[in-house]
Amino acid sequence: MKKLCDRVYLGPDYNYYTGDICIEDDVILSVIPKEKSEPKQALLPPFVDVHIHGSYGIDCMNASDSDLVMLAKRLRENGVGGFLPTAVASDRDSILKLAESVGKCKDKSVLGIHIEGPFLSGEYKGIMDERYILPCDNTLFDDVKSYAKDKVIRFTVAPESEGSEGFCKYVCKNGGYVSMGHSGADNEQCRALSKRGANSYTHLFNAMAPLHHRLGGILSEALSDELYCELIADGVHVNKEALNIAYKCKKEKLVLISDAFEGAGEEKGTYSFCGKTIYVLNGKATDINGRLAASVGELKKNVLNMASICGFETAVKFASENPARVIGKFEKIGSIEEGKLLFV
Numbered sequence: 001m002k003k004l005c006d007r008v009y010l011g012p013d014y015n016y017y018t019g020d021i022c023i024e025d026d027v028i029l030s031v032i033p034k035e036k037s038e039p040k041q042a043l044l045p046p047f048v049d050v051h052i053h054g055s056y057g058i059d060c061m062n063a064s065d066s067d068l069v070m071l072a073k074r075l076r077e078n079g080v081g082g083f084l085p086t087a088v089a090s091d092r093d094s095i096l097k098l099a100e101s102v103g104k105c106k107d108k109s110v111l112g113i114h115i116e117g118p119f120l121s122g123e124y125k126g127i128m129d130e131r132y133i134l135p136c137d138n139t140l141f142d143d144v145k146s147y148a149k150d151k152v153i154r155f156t157v158a159p160e161s162e163g164s165e166g167f168c169k170y171v172c173k174n175g176g177y178v179s180m181g182h183s184g185a186d187n188e189q190c191r192a193l194s195k196r197g198a199n200s201y202t203h204l205f206n207a208m209a210p211l212h213h214r215l216g217g218i219l220s221e222a223l224s225d226e227l228y229c230e231l232i233a234d235g236v237h238v239n240k241e242a243l244n245i246a247y248k249c250k251k252e253k254l255v256l257i258s259d260a261f262e263g264a265g266e267e268k269g270t271y272s273f274c275g276k277t278i279y280v281l282n283g284k285a286t287d288i289n290g291r292l293a294a295s296v297g298e299l300k301k302n303v304l305n306m307a308s309i310c311g312f313e314t315a316v317k318f319a320s321e322n323p324a325r326v327i328g329k330f331e332k333i334g335s336i337e338e339g340k341l342l343f344v
């Protein structure tokens with residue numbers, strides 16, 4: 001057992017305290033606050049990244065369970081204590097291979113799997129490989145579940161894709177989660193999925209039809225409803241003004257993600273992502289034409305970036321409590337409280 005004495009930490013009410021924290025096997029046994037404190041060198045709750053394709057030279061699509069253990073270790077060193085390895089649109093075997101690695105992985109930080117493809121709109125596919133975009137299919141959820149076992153299963157679904165309502169209902173009834181994205185859906189289509197249990201939107205603004213002031217559409221729905229919105233707050237994928245709009249509209253309902261890929265955390269290199277060659281140089285990942293292709297940011301940088309808009313403590317909440325809530329894991333991770341994960 002580890003005992004941290006007179007340690008400054010950020011409490012679940014987002015005030016700073018000095019107190020004693022006892023931890024066993026990375027789980028908090030007790031937290032005894034003594035007094036309110038200044039934020040200096042405070043211990044923060046572990047971040048939770050619900051959308052990450054890889055980092056530090058590891059690509060989730062090719063990762064074994066031991067690769068995921070390595071990725072988890074590197075992520076913890078950088079403040080991320082829980083994550084969902086995220087699959088891109090690909091053939092069924094490749095997606096199931098990741099589900100199998102996730103299911104087998106004993107690392108506490110591997111909370112589940114996020115399957116970003118294949119149930120997307122061809123028009124808003126982003127960098128995803130069009131060949132693998134398909135109508136919704138409940139059997140993919142069943143197969144993923146058989147491998148991922150009791151881990152979290154989260155799908156990104158375009159509300160306009162064929163069979164989305166039935167799929168969303170099926171996934172949410174069976175303990176999974178649905179996020180809406182890669183889409184040009186109208187407001188009604190989004191509401192239909194929200195009614196069937198979808199609880200978030202995938203990377204707000206990115207791979208999403210822009211807001212039309214008369215026709216509305218997914219972006220107007222995402223900015224005005226009560227669901228959570230993922231946000232890549234790296235200042236590259238979404239500019240500062242758009243981050244500001246997101247905060248003003250969503251207030252407490254933002255979820256910071258990295259959407260990082262294999263090349264994140266590396267100085268430079270050449271990688272393959274979604275079947276394309278991607279070059280990492282000077283903090284950017286681009287394809288051969290210089291088009292922005294993937295994210296190389298670490299979540300902690302996105303938190304600092306967002307902090308300039310909403311304040312540091314709120315930005316921490318967007319990267320810890322909120323993502324944990326989106327995947328139903330806030331009882332296990334996301335704040336410094338008894339019974340929750342804390343890596344020190």
Ligand SMILES: [Zn+2]
Nearest residue numbers: 051086116259
């Ligand atoms: Zn992604």
